[in-house]
Amino acid sequence: MKIDSQGMHYKxxxxxxxxxxxxxxxxxxxxxVNGQRYIGDGLRKEVRINVxxxxxxxxxxxxxxxxxxxxxxxxxxxxxxxxxxxxxxKGMAGDVCGYxxxxxxxxxxxxxxxxxxxHMKGYxxxxxxxxxxxxxxxxxxxxxAGGVIILLRMFGRNDHNNIIGDYLGTGMHGGTVYIRxxxxxxxLGKGVGVSEPSAEDNMLIEDIIKEYAADMGLxxxxxxxxxxxxxxxxxxxxxxKLYTY
Amino acid sequence: xxxxxxxxxxxxxxxxRDMDKCIRCKDCVTQCSYDANFYDEERDLIYSLDxxxxxxxxxxxxxxxxxxxxxxxxxxFRINANWKDNNVKDLYKQAGTGGIIITGMGNDKPxxxxxxxxxxxxCQVTNPSIDPLRxxxxxxxxxxxxxxxxxVNKDGDITTKLAPQLVLETPIMFSAMSYGSINYNVCESxxxxxxxxxxxxxxxxxxxxxxxxxxxxxxxxxxxxxRFGVSPEYLNAGAAxxxxxxxxxxxxIGGHLPGEKVLEGISRTRMIPVGTDAISPAPHHDIYSxxxxxxxxxxxxxxxxxxxxxxxxxxxxHNVAAIASGIARAGxxxxxxxxxxxxxxxxPKSIRDNVGIPTEVAIASVDQRLREEGIRHQVSLVAAGGxxxxxxIVKAIALGAxxxxxxxxxxxxxxxxxxxxxxxxxxxxxITTNDPELSKRVNPEIGAERLVNLIRAxxxxxxxxxxxxxxxxxESLKGNRDRLRGVGLxxxxxxxxxxxxAGM
Numbered sequence: 001m002k003i004d005s006q007g008m009h010y011k012x013x014x015x016x017x018x019x020x021x022x023x024x025x026x027x028x029x030x031x032x033v034n035g036q037r038y039i040g041d042g043l044r045k046e047v048r049i050n051v052x053x054x055x056x057x058x059x060x061x062x063x064x065x066x067x068x069x070x071x072x073x074x075x076x077x078x079x080x081x082x083x084x085x086x087x088x089x090k091g092m093a094g095d096v097c098g099y100x101x102x103x104x105x106x107x108x109x110x111x112x113x114x115x116x117x118x119h120m121k122g123y124x125x126x127x128x129x130x131x132x133x134x135x136x137x138x139x140x141x142x143x144x145a146g147g148v149i150i151l152l153r154m155f156g157r158n159d160h161n162n163i164i165g166d167y168l169g170t171g172m173h174g175g176t177v178y179i180r181x182x183x184x185x186x187x188l189g190k191g192v193g194v195s196e197p198s199a200e201d202n203m204l205i206e207d208i209i210k211e212y213a214a215d216m217g218l219x220x221x222x223x224x225x226x227x228x229x230x231x232x233x234x235x236x237x238x239x240x241k242l243y244t245y
Numbered sequence: 246x247x248x249x250x251x252x253x254x255x256x257x258x259x260x261x262r263d264m265d266k267c268i269r270c271k272d273c274v275t276q277c278s279y280d281a282n283f284y285d286e287e288r289d290l291i292y293s294l295d296x297x298x299x300x301x302x303x304x305x306x307x308x309x310x311x312x313x314x315x316x317x318x319x320x321x322f323r324i325n326a327n328w329k330d331n332n333v334k335d336l337y338k339q340a341g342t343g344g345i346i347i348t349g350m351g352n353d354k355p356x357x358x359x360x361x362x363x364x365x366x367x368c369q370v371t372n373p374s375i376d377p378l379r380x381x382x383x384x385x386x387x388x389x390x391x392x393x394x395x396x397v398n399k400d401g402d403i404t405t406k407l408a409p410q411l412v413l414e415t416p417i418m419f420s421a422m423s424y425g426s427i428n429y430n431v432c433e434s435x436x437x438x439x440x441x442x443x444x445x446x447x448x449x450x451x452x453x454x455x456x457x458x459x460x461x462x463x464x465x466x467x468x469x470x471x472r473f474g475v476s477p478e479y480l481n482a483g484a485a486x487x488x489x490x491x492x493x494x495x496x497x498i499g500g501h502l503p504g505e506k507v508l509e510g511i512s513r514t515r516m517i518p519v520g521t522d523a524i525s526p527a528p529h530h531d532i533y534s535x536x537x538x539x540x541x542x543x544x545x546x547x548x549x550x551x552x553x554x555x556x557x558x559x560x561x562x563h564n565v566a567a568i569a570s571g572i573a574r575a576g577x578x579x580x581x582x583x584x585x586x587x588x589x590x591x592x593p594k595s596i597r598d599n600v601g602i603p604t605e606v607a608i609a610s611v612d613q614r615l616r617e618e619g620i621r622h623q624v625s626l627v628a629a630g631g632x633x634x635x636x637x638i639v640k641a642i643a644l645g646a647x648x649x650x651x652x653x654x655x656x657x658x659x660x661x662x663x664x665x666x667x668x669x670x671x672x673x674x675x676i677t678t679n680d681p682e683l684s685k686r687v688n689p690e691i692g693a694e695r696l697v698n699l700i701r702a703x704x705x706x707x708x709x710x711x712x713x714x715x716x717x718x719x720e721s722l723k724g725n726r727d728r729l730r731g732v733g734l735x736x737x738x739x740x741x742x743x744x745x746x747a748g749m
Contacts, residue, residue, distance in 0.1 A: 014547055037540070042477050042548025057540055062477045062548040077531050080544065081468075083476045096531045100472030102516055115530050119471060121516035143471075143526060145517040174518045236521040237504050243593075244344025245668060 001025045006032040010056065014038055021045050035075070040068050046085075057094075060087045064103075069215075076113065079106040082128070088215050092134070101128040101147060107212050110134040110155040114165065115142060120175055122146020131212045138165030142189070144233070145174040150208060152180045152223060168192065169231055173238055177231040178205055180223070188231070191238040197230045250341050251322075255334065258300040259318050260293035266312035267291060273304035273313060278673040278683055279666075301664035303673035335594065346595070347503070349667030349677065351494055351588040351631055351653055354598050359605035359738075360637045364747060366728040368715040375717050377708035383718040384704055386416040386648050388485075388625040389554040389578045408578060409554050411465075411485055413648055414443030415704040416719055417638065419696075420583075420629050420650030421467050421489065421558070423451030424474075425502050425511040425523065426590030426667065427656070428684040431676050434659055434692025436460035441693065442700050447650070448474075450489055450500050450525060452514040458482050465556065468545065470499055471525030473515040477548060485579070486545050487556040488538070490529070493587030493630040496560030496601045499525035501591045505670040508679045539575035546576075554578035561585060561607030561630065562600075566614035573615060573624040581650060582607050584630025588653040590677055591668035604630035605644065609742045612645025612724055621724075635706035644742065645724040658699040659692045 033053030040060040051070045061080035069088045076094035084104040095113035114137035128147035134155040170189030213220035273282045281297035305313040368374040389410035439446040440463045447465040452474015466483030502523035512519045556579035584604025608628045615621040628641040629650035660674040667677035675686025730747035
């Protein structure tokens with residue numbers, strides 16, 4: 001099903017998408033998208049939504065199931081508190097993407113903004129994944145409690161020295177961040193430890209990168225050629241000594 | 246340096262035991278979850294380690310021979326009007342540990358309580374009072390956005406499309422307490438009571454355990470900055486969604502569930518590791534402005550197809566009226582304002598006792614501001630933060646609230662004795678603990694029954710008070726400040742509350 005979103009208010013557009021999903025349509029193609037918010041918000045069906053144009057904030061927030069592909073840049077809060085499904089951004093994405101993410105995958109081809117993947121969660125088999133092909137801004141993985149973030153640093157706007165923001169993983173108490181091609185320790189937040197990925201980690205990275213490369217039309221082998229570093233929380237209770245009673 | 250902390254000797258309570266009456270049943274030993282009572286087998290005596298006693302009264306309540314008295318420790322620091330006991334103790338504690346002092350429940354400092362300086366009007370001669378026992382009395386309350394005007398067709402049917410509303414059989418709801426801060430049995434007690442009473446309970450920010458989804462129609466689900474348990478199923482399970490911006494006990498800081506309380510069930514619902522502190526960020530990091538708040542309000546409305554009212558809960562702070570105006574304009578259907586006497590499962594003491602303003606003045610100023618701006622009908626106002634009885638509630642509604650949230654008084658109905666140890670996860674009354682054995686001390690059936698009793702009693706009292714004012718509907722009391730008078734308040738206080746001096 002094709003929807004021309006030209007000049008359409010988000011409420012109308014999302015109503016159309018929702019009606020289509022209720023009808024049982026599984027492939028939806030949106031044209032002339034221009035900043036409409038909340039596309040895919042709260043959808044709980046396994047549908048495919050292909051977006052042409054730049055979608056607005058909160059793309060795919062709270063959703064559980066759909067696969068959304070954006071063929072351009074996206075804006076802020078992509079995958080906000082998302083529960084399951086997949087969002088593929090074939091460009092850049094804005095701030096606070098994947099906030100409180102609980103499951104599913106968020107693949108970004110190029111740069112992501114500030115505070116991406118903060119307060120990501122995980123529980124046993126529920127394991128949200130974010131892959132960023134370019135740079136990330138400050139506070140990546142802040143308060144991270146679970147899940148996986150992979151930062152590839154391939155398509156950055158900035159020079160190599162400034163390729164990731166400050167305070168990486170501040171307050172992290174769970175989950176894992178993998179960074180390709182080394183990390184300047186000065187960028188790390190307090191309480192984050194750096195280690196070599198284990199064989200198991202490398203298998204996980206390989207699986208995720210193969211899927212990412214296939215979605216983005218990249219060569220997985222080229223991405224996996226570089227070494228990865230693993231960041232984890234040094235303590236699951238980083239602030240326990242801060243309090244008394 | 247050899248140093249003994251004087252704090253250890255100057256504890257708050259002494260457990261006095263009449264050994265002539267004691268039958269060595271050891272109930273006090275098993276009941277105490279803070280290791281204050283112990284049995285010496287050799288001498289066949291029961292002793293107490295007074296420094297461990299928190300004054301929760303669990304042992305004295307359960308002593309079958311009534312031989313225990315928990316009394317305030319007469320041994321005090323040298324009397325000093327400036328350095329009060331708690332100042333001295335807190336200082337020693339911090340010198341010993343270097344920690345931020347964490348405490349539980351609400352602000353216990355002797356700030357002026359405005360409920361106690363307001364009196365309610367009654368009918369005499371010139372207008373008849375109503376007898377609520379024999380005449381109809383309406384307490385039903387609707388929360389949500391009301392239309393600018395109502396259109397009716399020839400048949401008398403309303404043709405205006407109404408925004409979704411919460412329907413309360415009495416203007417009282419159970420305020421947010423998260424699963425984790427209170428245990429499952431207490432959550433179930435509250436949920437059951439809400440269902441039976443035709444009101445709502447609030448999940449707080451800890452998510453909703455699967456087995457409580459059946460109470461969804463009477464549940465307000467919360468979405469806080471930590472986004473714990475916020476799945477699309479959760480959002481759709483509730484009757485309304487509440488965005489928690491702030492809490493009266495700790496305005497400006499995030500939630501804090503100490504790691505001691507994060508056991509398996511809580512880890513699963515919140516999706517965080519076992520034993521970790523569940524800390525919510527101080528702000529929602531997708532909300533740095535009113536415009537951003539609007540974005541989240543509509544993200545939640547979109548996710549639930551505009552079928553549920555969205556509430557925004559804020560702590561009562563200095564600028565609360567202007568903030569509430571912004572929230573109303575951002576599209577919220579309900580605003581909950583939580584005053585500084587509101588409880589908490591864990592908060593830094595310095596913040597709990599010193600930050601925020603009383604709910605009385607906050608409600609008065611928010612209601613006033615929204616009326617002045619002509620947007621009062623667009624949003625319902627819920628007052629929270631330390632309601633102790635039905636007259637507090639009547640006064641809050643007369644000041645402009647549509648309904649109130651209660652939590653501390655609800656926990657007291659289930660057994661809480663205000664010992665302020667919620668953060669330790671060892672609650673002897675089985676409320677703010679997730680320990681499987683201690684949790685059994687609350688039976689959801691009995692807990693629910695006691696909550697229902699309390700709200701029924703208060704509702705009947707509210708009806709009595711409405712009747713004596715000659716009002717037969719709670720709606721006619723809302724914002725009816727002429728029914729209140731101030732006693733012992735300064736002119737500026739009367740002006741802020743917008744009520745007259747008694748006698749005028």
